[in-house]
Amino acid sequence: MPTKAALAHIPGPPALPVIGHTLQIVRDSYGTQQDYIARYGSVYKTNMLGVWRVNLCGAEAMERVLLDRENLFSSEGGWDALKRIYPGGLLLQDFDHHRANRRIMQAAFRASAIRDYRLRMTDAMGELLDSWPADAPFDFYKAIKDLTLRLGGAVFMGLPLDGALAKQVNRAIQDEIRASLAVIRWPIPGTPMWRGVRGRDFLRETFRQMIPERRATGGDDFFSQMCLARDEEGRGWDEDQILDQFNLLIMAAHDTTATALSVMIEALASHPDWQDRLINEVAGLGDGPLDGEALATMTQTNNVFREALRLVPPVPFIPRQATRDFTWKGYDIPAGTSLALNPGVTMLSPKHFSNPTTFDPDRYAPGRTEDKSHKFAWTPFGGGAHKCIGMHFSTLQVKLFIATLLRSYRVELAGPAPEWQRMPIPKPKGGLPITLHRL
Template sequence: RAWSRGRRGRRVLAEYFRRELPAKRAGDGADLFSVLCHAETDEGHAFSDDEVIEHMIFVMMAAHDTSTIAASMLAYELARQPRWQERLRAESRALGKATLDYGDLDRLPGLDLAFKEVLRLHSPVAQQVRETTRDTDILGYYVPKGTLIMIGAYPMMRTEDYWRDPDVFDPERFAADRREDKSHRLAWAPFGGGAHKCIGLYFGGMTVKAVLHQMLLRYSWSVRPGYEVPLVAGTGPMPVDGLPIQLERLPS
């Protein structure tokens, strides 16, 4: 059912971008849609209409959907962990700014710890695809060059081989005196690793932290006692019930 809704949503996006594409080709805008419509190589090759549409849909999924999942699941964990919520709220208040600039991120170390931990627990991209560059073996199984490999980020970041109490929300595991993420170079890999690590690493982090900074300054929030969000696999973990959270506006 979720896959069917996703397919319908994709068709809506494709129809929208195809409808708007002629105006973008004719205009001189500086937005990404316009830039893709006018981009050319030195040899004069340009994107076809279908390629522009595919790029725009990919951007919507990669830049929006994953950040939405990360922000939602971080809000959920902080709703269940009021001590951490108050700690991060104190950080945001001490910053003395209503909105974040990129240079402010180093002044919110607790938020960074919590962000990394929620990506470990609730990886917004549940699986990653790679291709073997040479013949190899995995756990004794022969894998020839050119084989597509599906890597499960979700189970990988919850294995007891690399993480203590892996199913527990514990942002301090990323603190300088613990650094459980250094137990293996790919132990923490929500953005992949190596040469193909996602270029959205810093943009995604800034997006989620900017949203949470606003929430922390304006609201406190909670979930009912004992509540555990039911999840279904989509792009990443998707709340089946809409993730009900009780928001209370803080005194201004």
């Protein structure tokens, strides 16, 4: 990793000893980034807890780094903090090795598998939504995280919705995620990292035992599909590879869709005109099955989803590490440098989006298509080799949820609109209290 001296020529704000710029960035991540861009330009350095990082801002930088035609930018090095809990997942792999594994993973995302997940999800979602209260306030953020986690047990692992094992598994997944965000990176007994490592070991042992049966019988859940997954040449994974890849997959799927749905629900409750548009769109589907054809007609819902992802992206920054020296915008950047891309701030740039802080899903409609102003202007799912493999699945999950909810209910905020924390992962400060009213 390059020293401060090796990055002396890169501009940046003065840093406090040890903590560097951590406090400002955690307190107001977007405001701080926007301020640094205004003061130092689109390439500047910051220090988070002693680690120097060069920020490469804007859509052009995203294109260069994410398309990475020269195998220069390592995702494994960038996401190093995830390594202890999630070694060997796609995000922790690079270049040819990553491409080979991604081709195998792709088998679990083919159209027929997605159709099976949809069928499994539709019933489970209806059952879980029925357990929510009507005409009484509750915290939507907490409820949707719980719903997606329980749904995950069924759709990702093929476990009964509320079985004892599903509960243990879900607890272990949450421990792993808390560990991946923890400041203390060593598994000292009693710390989140220690619980996370225990959770990882529990999940590995539990799922290892299931592999022989799932390989023999298959199943309409992600884990079974990954046990059977093969690339075009018939290559699949051994047990350890399945466990590593599956573990990262459930982490990547966990909070992201729940966050997007929370932003959507807050926006619909705050913009009754948009809620009416979506209620009408859902009513237009009739009482028939929510199949692929029906969901494909939900274009207004899709635009609200896109707008929610732009305003509060679940993954607001993307880390990489330079594997060799390179030059960007006239700056020489040495091998080993930690790099940060900032899709969150780019998606709020007036260069690409008119009135960028305003909720305006019509900006994606034909005739405006602001997201196309640059290939990398709208990038909540990243881009290039590591672009989110779950993008279509999460769109499906969001449409199914909105259709199931708005067939029966109207949503109202049960308190002031929350402020959103951006770091380390976005969440509404103080929750998202809402009330559901029967239509």
